[in-house]
Amino acid sequence: MSGQLDIYTLVGFVGMACIIAAYAYLTYKDEPNPFVLHGTNLTGAALLTVSLLVHTNWPSLVLEGFWAAIAIWGLAKAMKERRKAGN
Template identity: 75%
Template sequence: MSDLDIYSYIGFIGTACIIGAYAYLTYVDKPNPFILHGTNLIGAALLTVSLMVHTNWPSLVLEGFWAAIAVFGIIKALRSRSKRDKSVA
C-alpha cells in the first residue's frame, strides 16, 4: 500500500464533511439548511480536489451532482429566508 498524499487527506476531510452533514440531518430535529448544504458543498469541493488528482470518474460525477444539489439547497434556503423577512417587515 502506498503512502497517502495531501490530496488523499483533503479527500478524507471532504468525506468527513459529507458524513457529518448527513449525521447532522439525522440527529437534529430542525436542521439549519445553511449548515447542512454548506457542509455538503464544502465536502463535495474537497473530494473533487482529491478526485482531480486521483481520478475516479464515477465518483467525480457524483461529487458534481452532490455539489449542485447543495447549491440548490442553499439557494432555496436564501429564497425562503428572503420571503420570511419580507413577511415580517
Template identity: 75%
Template sequence: MSETLDIYSLVGFLGTACIIGAYFYLTAVERPNPWVLHGTNLLGAAFLTISLLVHTNWPSLILEGFWAAIALWGLAKAWRGKRRTHDEAREA
C-alpha cells in the first residue's frame, strides 16, 4: 500500500472513528443517549460517504447508506419519544 493519504481518506478515517466510538459508547454506557449514539453514527456515515464518493467502493457506499438510514430512523424515534414525554408532562 504505497498510496499517500489525501483529505478524503482522512475524512473517511474520521468517519470510521465516529462509528467505532458510537459502538464503544453503546457498549460502555448502561443507558446510552440516543441523540449521541445515532447522531455520532450519522456523522460517521456522512464522513465515510464523502470519502467513498471519491474513492468508490460500491459495497461500502451502500453500507453507509443503510447505516445513515438506520441512524436517521433512530433519531426520529428519539424525537417522537421526546415529544410523547413532553405531551404527557403537559397533560399531567
C-alpha cells in the first residue's frame, strides 16, 4: 500500500463515513427516519463501490452490493408505508 491517497480512496473514506454516520443515527434516534437511514447507507455503499472498483477487494465489493440492496429494500419499504399512511 502506498502512502499517498488518490481520489478513489478519498471517495471510499467518504462512503465509510456515511455508513458509520447512518449506524450512529440509528443508534442515537428512538425513531429514525428510514429515508435518512437507508439513503445515507445507500450513498455510503455507492461511494465505497466506486473506490472498490478501482482498488478491488472482492469480499468488500460483494458486501457493498448486499449493503446497497438492503438499503434499496428499506427505501422501497418506507415509500410503501408512506403511501399507505397517506391513503
